Amino acid sequence: MTTVWIAEKESAAQAIANTLAKLYGGTPRKGQYCIAVGEHVVTYARGHLYELAQAHDYNKDWKSWSLDPLPLIPKQFALFPRRDGNIRQQVSAVKDIVRRADNLVSAGDAAREGQLIVDNVIREAGRDPFASNVKRLWLSSMADKDIRNAIASMKPNADYGDLSDAATTRSHADWIHGINMSRCFTLLSQDAGGREVVRVGRVKTPTLGLVVSRDREIANFKPTDHFGVTVTFDHENGSFDANWNIPGDIVDQNGRLLDRSKAADVAERVKGARGKILTTESEKKSKAAPLPFNLSALQTEMSKRHGFSAQKTLDLAQGLYEKRAATYPRTDSRYLPDSIYRDERNDILSALGSLSSYSGFMENLNSRIRHAAWNDSKVSDHHAIVPTVFNPSDLDSLTDDEAVLFDVIARSFLGLFMPDQKWLAMTAIVEAADETFRATGRVPIDAGWTVLRGVTDSDDDEKKENDGALPDMHRNDRVTASKSELKAKQTEPPSPFTDGTLIHAMANAQNFVKDPAIRRQLKEVEGIGTEATRAGLIEELLKDGSFRKERGNGKAQWIRATQKGVDVIDAINKTAPSYTSVELTALWESRLSNIAAGKESMGDFMSDLAAALRTTISEAKSKGGVRVGAQTETLEGDGKPCPKCGEGTMRTRSTRDKRVFLGCDAWKRDDPNSCSHSEWPDSGSSRPGSKSGSTATHPKAGTACPKCGNGKLKLRHRKSDGKPFLSCDSWKPGSDDNCSYIENFETKSPARRSGGTRRSSAHSAPKKSGSWSPGRSRKRG
Structure with missing residues (x-):
C-alpha cells in the first residue's frame, strides 16, 4: 500500500x-515533484x-469596477492554481500522486496556514482531507x-x-473585505480626482x-522645556553626584518641572x-538571560543590531x-518544552x-540550570527558535547573513545555561538647603550571561543606576555641596x-488602544497579523508606494x-475609521480562534462580515470620497x-494614462442624470495648461451632418485618450432615434454607433457611466 506524504x-x-x-529502509529516489522511499512517496x-x-x-x-454591485460576495468560493511560474505543471503532477495514494499524510507547516495549504491540495485532487486514512504530521523542527x-x-x-475551518474563513473573509473595500474607496477617490488604486x-x-x-x-x-x-x-570618603528630588506639587502630570526659576x-x-x-541602601540584584526568540522578537533584534x-x-x-540548523521560525512563543530540556539540551x-x-x-556553562523559558504550559503549536541537534558540517553551507543570524540564535540558547548577571x-538620599537629593551607584558582581555579548541590549535600556560605587556613607554623615548645576x-x-x-x-498592538476589552483581546491573539505575515505586509506597503524608507x-x-499612504488613511477614516485601527483585527482574530476551537461557525462569521460591508459601502457612497495620490497640475x-449645467465647477481630472481634461464636479458615478460635461485639450494633448481646450475648432465643425441632414457636426474628444472626432449633435444618450454619424480625423472615414450608445475604448479611463476596469492587472484589491 502506498502512503503519500x-x-x-x-x-x-x-x-x-x-x-x-x-526508519523503513530504502534509498530516496527523486521523481517529478516527489521523492520515493519504498512504499512511501513524499510530494x-x-x-x-x-x-x-x-x-x-x-x-x-464583476471585471469592471463599479459601485453598483458592491459588495461582491461569491455564493461559493473556487480555487484555481496559482498564476505564476510552472505551478500548473506541479499541480498536475501532485494531483496525480495524491489520487493514486492508499493513505495520505498532511505534513504542512504546523500552523493554521500550513493546514490550509495541504488540505486544499488533497481536496483539489478529489480526496477528502478528513477521511480516516489521512494523518497529520505536526513538525516544529526538520531535525531527524x-x-x-x-x-x-x-x-x-x-x-x-476546526483549524482548517479557521484558515478557510480567514482566506474567504480577507478576499471579501479586501476586494470590496479596495474597489469602493478607489472609485470614490477617483470621483474626487484621484488616480491611485486604494488597496x-x-x-x-x-x-x-x-x-x-x-x-x-x-x-x-x-x-517642552x-x-x-x-x-x-x-563626603570624607569621596565625592558623588545627586539629583534634586523635585516636590510633587510643582511638577506637571508627567513629573516634569516646567518653571526654570524654581x-x-x-x-x-x-x-x-x-x-x-x-x-x-545597598541591594544585590540579578537578572536572568532573556527568553529565547520568537519571530517578532528576532526581527526586532536583527533590525536594531544589524539593520x-x-x-x-x-x-x-x-x-x-x-538547512536543519534552527527550529521552525514562524513561531509566536518564547518558551520551550520540557522534552527539549530532557532529551536534547545536552546534544545541542x-x-x-x-x-x-x-x-x-x-x-x-551549567547545563543543569533551569531557566524560566522551560515551560510546557506556555508552548502551544510551536516553541521558541533555538538551534537543532545539528552536524557542524551542516553549517558550512550557511551564507554570511545566515551565519550572523545563527550566531544570535545560538548565543540566546547558550544564555539559558549561564549564571545570572x-x-x-x-x-543615598541627601538633605541640604531644605531640599532632598538622590544619588545612585552600580557595582558589577558577576557578568554572568552577558559575557556572551550582544545577546540583547535590553539590560542597558533598563539600567536605573549610575555606573560606579558611592562612597562608604552612613546615616547622618555630613556632606558639603561643592558644585550645583541647573539642568535644562x-x-x-x-x-x-x-x-x-x-x-x-x-505584535503588541494592544498598546495603541484604550478600551480594556479590546486591549485584552489583542494581547490574547498577540497583536495584528501573524508571525508568518507581518514582514510580507511591510514589503507590500513599500512596494505599492504607501511606505518609503529613509536613513x-x-x-x-x-x-x-x-x-x-496618508491619503489612503484619510480616505478610509472619512467613512470607516475602524478599518484603519487595530481593533477590527482584534475582533476577527478572536472569532477565528473560536472557530479553530470549535466554538463558532464559519457561516456566522461570514454573515456578519457581509452585513458590515453593506453598511460601510452605503455610508461611504453617501459621504463621498477623498482624493488619494498627487493631484494633477491644473488646466x-x-x-x-460648468457651461452645461451651471451648477457644477470644472475641475482637472486625469485618465489612467495621465491624460488630463476638465470635468464637471457635479457628476456622480451612480447618477446617470448628473452632469457629465467634460473638456479636453485638442489633438489628444495631455500637456497641463494647454490653452486650446474646448475652444479648438475644425473646418467641418458647424456644418450639416452628411448622414441625417438635420444635425450639425460638433467637435468632440474621446474620453479614453482625448483624441478629437466629429459627430452629429442630434445624438442624445439613451435615445432610440439617434443619428450615429462619427468622423475620425486620422482616417477621415465615418464610423457608426449601434444601439444608440457610444462606443468606448476597452481600456478607457474611469468612465462617468459608472464603471472602470483596471487594465490588465491581475491583482485583486
Whole structure:
C-alpha cells in the first residue's frame, strides 16, 4: 500500500524522505515533484499551490469596477492554481500522486496556514482531507530526531478540521473585505480626482495607520522645556553626584518641572550648603538571560543590531530551518518544552561547544540550570527558535547573513545555561538647603550571561543606576555641596518606526488602544497579523508606494508613510475609521480562534462580515470620497462654472494614462442624470495648461451632418485618450432615434454607433457611466 506524504516545501519533503529511509529502509529516489522511499512517496507544494478565484471568474460583469454591485460576495468560493511560474505543471503532477495514494499524510507547516495549504491540495485532487486514512504530521523542527518523534505521534487529520475551518474563513473573509473595500474607496477617490488604486486590507491598512499616526505625532510634536538640578556633594570618603528630588506639587502630570526659576533658585541655594545623609541602601540584584526568540522578537533584534529588514530576517530564519540548523521560525512563543530540556539540551550544547565561536563559553556553562523559558504550559503549536541537534558540517553551507543570524540564535540558547548577571545597586538620599537629593551607584558582581555579548541590549535600556560605587556613607554623615548645576532638558518626539519597532508594534498592538476589552483581546491573539505575515505586509506597503524608507539614526532604516499612504488613511477614516485601527483585527482574530476551537461557525462569521460591508459601502457612497495620490497640475479653466449645467465647477481630472481634461464636479458615478460635461485639450494633448481646450475648432465643425441632414457636426474628444472626432449633435444618450454619424480625423472615414450608445475604448479611463476596469492587472484589491 502506498502512503503519500504531502509537505509544504521541497526542503521539508527531502528531510522527511531521509528520515523515512532510516526508519523503513530504502534509498530516496527523486521523481517529478516527489521523492520515493519504498512504499512511501513524499510530494510537496510550493507554499500555496492554489489561490482563490478572481472576481470575474465568478461573474464576468464583476471585471469592471463599479459601485453598483458592491459588495461582491461569491455564493461559493473556487480555487484555481496559482498564476505564476510552472505551478500548473506541479499541480498536475501532485494531483496525480495524491489520487493514486492508499493513505495520505498532511505534513504542512504546523500552523493554521500550513493546514490550509495541504488540505486544499488533497481536496483539489478529489480526496477528502478528513477521511480516516489521512494523518497529520505536526513538525516544529526538520531535525531527524524531531521528525521521528512527530511520526510516532501522528494524529488523524480530522482532529485539525476546526483549524482548517479557521484558515478557510480567514482566506474567504480577507478576499471579501479586501476586494470590496479596495474597489469602493478607489472609485470614490477617483470621483474626487484621484488616480491611485486604494488597496485596503484587514491587517495592511491598520499597519499603515500606525505609521501615519506616528509620523503625524512627530510632525505635530512641540518640545517642552523642563528643568532639574544636579549637585556634587563632598563626603570624607569621596565625592558623588545627586539629583534634586523635585516636590510633587510643582511638577506637571508627567513629573516634569516646567518653571526654570524654581530650579534656578534651588541650584543657587544649595551651592556651598552643608547637608547630611538621610538614608543609604545597598541591594544585590540579578537578572536572568532573556527568553529565547520568537519571530517578532528576532526581527526586532536583527533590525536594531544589524539593520536587517523584517522580511530578510524571516527569509534567513527559514533558510536555517530548511538547512536543519534552527527550529521552525514562524513561531509566536518564547518558551520551550520540557522534552527539549530532557532529551536534547545536552546534544545541542555539545554541538555548539564543538564550534570555536562558542567553545570559550562552555566552562562557565551549567547545563543543569533551569531557566524560566522551560515551560510546557506556555508552548502551544510551536516553541521558541533555538538551534537543532545539528552536524557542524551542516553549517558550512550557511551564507554570511545566515551565519550572523545563527550566531544570535545560538548565543540566546547558550544564555539559558549561564549564571545570572549580578550587581550591587546603591542608593543615598541627601538633605541640604531644605531640599532632598538622590544619588545612585552600580557595582558589577558577576557578568554572568552577558559575557556572551550582544545577546540583547535590553539590560542597558533598563539600567536605573549610575555606573560606579558611592562612597562608604552612613546615616547622618555630613556632606558639603561643592558644585550645583541647573539642568535644562527638552522633551523629544517619538522616533519613526523601523522594521524592528514596527514588527514589535504590530505584535503588541494592544498598546495603541484604550478600551480594556479590546486591549485584552489583542494581547490574547498577540497583536495584528501573524508571525508568518507581518514582514510580507511591510514589503507590500513599500512596494505599492504607501511606505518609503529613509536613513535612520542607527543601522536600521526608518519607515515613513508617503503622501499616498496618508491619503489612503484619510480616505478610509472619512467613512470607516475602524478599518484603519487595530481593533477590527482584534475582533476577527478572536472569532477565528473560536472557530479553530470549535466554538463558532464559519457561516456566522461570514454573515456578519457581509452585513458590515453593506453598511460601510452605503455610508461611504453617501459621504463621498477623498482624493488619494498627487493631484494633477491644473488646466486653464479649472474652477470655472460648468457651461452645461451651471451648477457644477470644472475641475482637472486625469485618465489612467495621465491624460488630463476638465470635468464637471457635479457628476456622480451612480447618477446617470448628473452632469457629465467634460473638456479636453485638442489633438489628444495631455500637456497641463494647454490653452486650446474646448475652444479648438475644425473646418467641418458647424456644418450639416452628411448622414441625417438635420444635425450639425460638433467637435468632440474621446474620453479614453482625448483624441478629437466629429459627430452629429442630434445624438442624445439613451435615445432610440439617434443619428450615429462619427468622423475620425486620422482616417477621415465615418464610423457608426449601434444601439444608440457610444462606443468606448476597452481600456478607457474611469468612465462617468459608472464603471472602470483596471487594465490588465491581475491583482485583486
